[in-house]
Amino acid sequence: MANFSQSSLIYMHRKYLHPFTFLFVSIFTVSAGYAQQNTVTPYLPSHAQMLQAYANVNKLDSAWKKLPLNYTIRPNWQSNGRQFWYGMRAADNQSDYYFVDAEQGKKQKAFDTRKMAEAIASVTGKPVPANKFRVTQLVYGADKKEIRLKYNDAWFKCNLDNYHCEKTADTVIKTYDPNQPLQRRRYRWESPLNDSLSPDKQWVAFVENGNIYAKAVKGGTEIQFTTDGNADKPYGEISWSPDSRHLVAYHIDPRKIKEVYYVLSSVPGTTRGQLKSHEYDQPGDEFTTYEPFLFSIADKSKLKVGDEKIDFFGAPALHWRDGNSRYFTYEKVDRGHQRFRVIEVDVENGKTRNIIDEKTNTFIYEQRIYTRYLPKTHEIIWVTEKDGWRHIYIVNELTGTQKLVTRGNWVVRDIDSVDVKKREIWFNAGGKNEGEDPYFLHYYRIGFDGKNLVDLTPEKGNHSISFSPDRKYYIDTYSEVNVAPRVLLKNTLTLKTITELEHQDLTDLLATGIKLPEVFVAKGRDGKTDIWGVVYRPANMDPAKSYPVIENIYAGPQDSFVPKSFSPVNEMQSIAQLGFIVVQIDGMGTANRSKAFHDVCWHNLADAGFPDRILWIKALAAKYPQVDTSRVGVYGTSAGGQNSAGALLFHPDFYKAAVSACGCHDNRIDKQWWNEQWMGYPVGPHYEQQSNITNAGKLQGSLMLIVGEADTNVPPESTYRFVDALIKNNKDFDLLTVPGAGHTDGGPYGRQKKRDFFVRHLLKAEPPARNYQESSVE
Template sequence: MRRDRQWLGIVVTIVCLLSYASPLVRAQGTRADYERAFALRERLEGLALHIVDSVAWIENTSRFWYRRTVKGGHEFVLVDAETLAKRPAFDHARLAASLSRAMGRTYTPTTLPFSDLTFVNQERAIQFTVAGATWHCDLTDYACRQIESAAPGSPRGQSPEELEEYPREYDNDVHDGMVILPTQAPSPQQTQQTRRPLPFAPIQSSQEPQVKPSPDGRWEAFIRNYNVFIRPKGKEAAIPLSYDGSEAEAYTFASIAWSPDSRRLVAYRVRQGYRRQVHYIESSPTDQLQPKLHTREYAKPGDVLDVAHPVLFDVEARKAIPIENSLFPNPYSLSNPVWWKDGRAFTFEYNQRGHQVYRVIEVDAVTGTPRILINEECPTFFSYRPLSPNHRETGTRYRYDVHDGREIIWASERDGWRHLYLYDGLTGKVKNQITKGPWVVRGVVKVDEQKRQIWFQASGMRPDQDPYFIHYYRINFDGSGLLALTEANGDHVVRFSSDMKYYVDLWSRVDHPPVLELRRTEDRRVLMEVERGDISELLATGWRPPEVFVAKGRDGETDIWGILIRPMNFDPSKKYPVIENIYAGPQGSFVPKSFSVYTPMRSLAELGFIVVQIDGMGTANRSKAFHDVAWKNLRDAGFPDRILWHKAVAAKYPYYDLTRVGIYGHSAGGQNALAALLFHPDFYKVAVSSCGCHDNRMDKIWWNEQWMGWPVGPHYVESSNVENAHRLRGKVLLIVGELDTNVDPSSTMQVVNALIKANKTFDLLVLP
């Protein structure tokens, strides 16, 4: 609620700016409108019933639980797929009373402080996380106790599977030149952070080093004085394997990988790049009067990065086997090395600086000879983030090694759409394309090596539905036997039982409340409609769902999808100014696809606006050509498509006032919002730009080089709001936080400087 009120403070400013932009809107927003806007979320709370927001199977059983809305809050329900019996998952009243005593706070049966849980002890107890601490509650006597405290700064509600180590380059640890670190899977709401590798600190002889034991248990490998050493397990004597490590070019512990037979190991020697520092002034610290200086490492486009090079060691011979690097000459990153189980070779993934070349490299265990197993070369960009069904955060990179790499399943956009391919892992040749068509693979749920089947998510396969809706399918390795597991017109989330015998399908749309169905996998038959959302009380208040609207884009052929939200007291006889919520980051698509009772856009609409959100060209989850519009051209932001979409709405609805169009956005959306006034001032009149990355040379390297490319060239200048600030027309409010560690606050201040030099009028809000 606090965040909503802060956000609504910005809304007030939007209204004020619009009032300056046009005398027709001076009366926009009465006192009653503001009161209604601020109270809207609370007013709507609890009016939508039987809305399912969590569902999960109990491991190795035919039972699942889910959480649904009820009068006063939520309740948890347990369902048996074999008997179709449905009952409360536990005694909510007893659990609430026990938790209230244990935590010193008052909870009711419908206001339990968690949304996710795990059944343990043969379903005789549950565990869940509250404020980062893990709790255990016995379902016999309902005794509750805290079993794990929240670690300082630890993620909240993180599941163990999100912490596994794997050779993946997620956003929070390996984007700035590669010293390979243990990785952590990003959450759907992950912020855009940049984290540099750990500094190379020499491990002195007196220090006890981290060790990596060999598979046979005989040896321990470690780093000392920048070099790789081994020693017999439990012994003090250290045997050097390398001698060429130095402070400027050190071996890294996290990259050490033993061969399965313990006869060889590989480690990365990393030449250290430039360590850019960004400084922040905390003007108003809470613990002292005087300001504080904060400094952090933060790589930016064009910076010299760490360069990793694999080195293979023969443990018995105590020698290094050189690996020639012509196949991976200019790495942005190398993934951690992984050995085949039979020890014939190890592989790593090479992401070339500029993200136009991505390769799977295999290195022979005996000779150290590298070869290319899989090669992706693209004239624009290879979207190297992990393949994910998350609408807002996805990429193309997916690899599954079948039978110890004899075959490899790989994702690629080489035919213009994101699809799966089957490679011969021994020859490196494509055996066949598995999925094919004018649609997009969004994720892989399961690979069944024995049945040679893939269970996956895709969107765009159904021409009569929104092309962003996720559906579930099964297909054979050879591309035959494509089978749809979902069909309802909506965005789907499916959960399979451990034995894949059953699945639950939760689907909804922005204009259709969630439906939860239990299905049998064998014939896809619906065994039970478990829940169906009831919004009758919600509709009685005057609440209406967003309208989905489709118009043709700049090419006259491509559908552009968006939504409109109208005020609850909407009167079609009046003219309404329009406000667009923009975020055009190419890493995802952002128009909501599933049901929601409330978003902050609704409060803005209550002030007398029509609020819209659109996915223009340059965003993800459509064709490669659709996505490529962003390449070296972030200033585009899909604006030609957005403007045509607005005009199509106005052609249908006379109350849609194109003379009063405002826009707002945050982060990359902040860049977009200001760009609207710089490059399209004849259409957009007012902008609120929050924490914008206004010059892509000033922002974090991993996000900007992915889309703007490397080396840094004139195209960076062409997309810069700083360089184009003199073009400003219309009213703009710039917002910046002085301690923003995501986007360098100087990016906004450089816009301010450029606007002052150009004698432009603007508003600025600096948040201490």
């Protein structure tokens, strides 16, 4: 609990809290003694105590929503690039606004919110409550004594000396999004056009009856390049060489995307269910193929490119060599995600050469491949995990030589920008700063030569930065899951802090009785690797009792998921107040660590990091006897729904109850791109072997399934087929189908049912009987 001494915490809790919360301080100060004695008894509340717990949770949830918690700011930069304003949530749901002069390092209130609300009300003739006054645009005058602001889609001009306001004409503001990367990222498979004008504007290329034509703009001369195209297998996806001498196009063998279906059962005003469908690729489905060809305007020739069809994704973007229309490159990911290439094509003979050719026995994470082409220097900036950690390389396009820019046992997470003139790369990374959580993001810049690495964010914590339009200044927001956020304005050149803009005060939050989460680390299955997670406890936890554990699980390999920034007010914290210890863990198989850590998921999604998760929870129990490993529950949504159900199928000796929402219970039913990325292609027997549906007969423990009948992300039949298999195996389970709902955890009703489920099966208590309007004990 940062920034508060133990004595000040005790005073604050005595002064502000209802009686049960002082017990929290006792836990804080004496839990070590109980850990040594290890004399705890299971927490098994009575029905009356459970009713009171629900009432306390509702009060806390209501109290948290009213708190003026600010985790970050959004700067709105003025046109001069030196000044900006931002809004902050204040007490009583009011918003206060601040004006900052970055050049002078000064921050001041932009105006008095109540006075401004009254001034606007006097102009509009309608009441404007201060707690509902929200400004969406704001422009300061040169003398800072007049502002133009936008409220409810109307512009007002206001004098800050006397708060005299009047309506004014719409003000045009050049918008700047500080959270967007400096350089736009082109989608790797962003297709060319089907009809196009040549760069020299002398020819128009087009497709007619499935064949490629070019027609002179002047004179009307027409060239037909192909005759073997037709409506079933047309040519298309045309693009020109920069010198207008060649066309690149593809002979396409289309495959129609198959559809999945669902029924809307409860559409108002109808008496019949409505059948809906949408296109949806599943693992193993056929893809459209593209066979590349070159066409010469000069000799009207057709030339095949290389020997391979493009059988995955669409026609790729082409990158022509600067000042030379003889060569272009394109990128190719082989289906199965085990090979990535940058391929060079010689337009004079159609021959190809691999400039980059990366192969792996597991997978290449296609969505995180980064390439940036620098045509003037014939270089490619490439980010890859080929040395076991995600790092930056500079590739010479002419020779294929690869030079490592960053190195070490840490992970480059993202590229912000590339400064070609200074030959610098700006990026963020995790694990570089020793002694910290390896998932914490820090921001850096480095030379193309791998020298002069600069950390823009050296302070301990998880960082997020945004730049001024000219990048002379940046705003650094950093925190930890249990350390309040700080927002600093810094100078990009000197890296010095100009001023601290915000530092969240936790007094009101702690006064509610909340206990901030704990970061916990334990060794994984190999006995060496650190596994990181967080722990949420009840505010009124009795150190002489042991409490059930509930794990919030999402083991999707596309990312890591344990929160790293300050945000204690969430569903996990709320569930904990009912009498649970709630945890979240990133086990092996998730992203943002080493390649070996990530590779655990390959052909192995059913693993879900469970060996690491179980060891982590057991290590937590070894340190804190209040953790009851005989009563462990788990819940999750989507891939987490697959994981939570899998916990009872594959690890019933440890997990005893699970709530699974809209799970992808069989990876053959789910979306193609996600599942082939991790489970591979072709679809092999491991898909069936790891299916929850196939293994439904292994179910032990208590299971609740939730599904939205209109889920377009994971087809609802994934859950229904699991239900069918459970019924055929004579298994007991609960099912909640939410009419009209999409990809969801069931919304407020589903979350309520989830809490009730865990109360019944882990606390052995009855939740409120809501149909009888059973109230809590006050």
